[in-house]
Amino acid sequence: MKSITRDMIRVYNIKKVGVDFMGYTFKSTESLSFHHLLIPARFGGKEEIQNGAVLNGRTSHPYLHLIEYKDPEIFYLITSEMLDQNIKGRIDIENLRYIRDLLLYFEKEHGDDTTKKGKRLIKWEYKNERIDL
DSSP, rough: OOHHHHHHHHHHHHHHHHSSSTTOOSSOOGGEEESSSSGGGGOOOOOOOOGGEEEETTHOOOOEEEHHHHHOOOOOHHHHHHHHHHHHHHOOOOHHHHHHHHHHHHHHHHHBBBBBBBBBOOHHHHHHBBBBO
């Protein structure tokens, strides 16, 4: 795990809160990862607290990148909510509720989509391993 991720877990008290910046649960903090918010890594974005969010590397992180590919507008709205939490310096229930609403909308719009190999685009864990608000 990167030191920035460890620092953010401590600063945002994520272990005690029990969810990441998108409201996803985790079994171990080792499954958490750093996600660039403002400037992506591919454009030289730094790994700094103000440019990041902590996401579950098995669920919310890959799901957010899927959303970025399929529906950039929803991706930017979710990113905005995570930025707001970053600015507040805490995981906020109102931001998590809005993120959940955005995820539910995305799932309604793309729930029947499949990959080229015929598998469901939205995995079971993307829908079921987040808190219910």
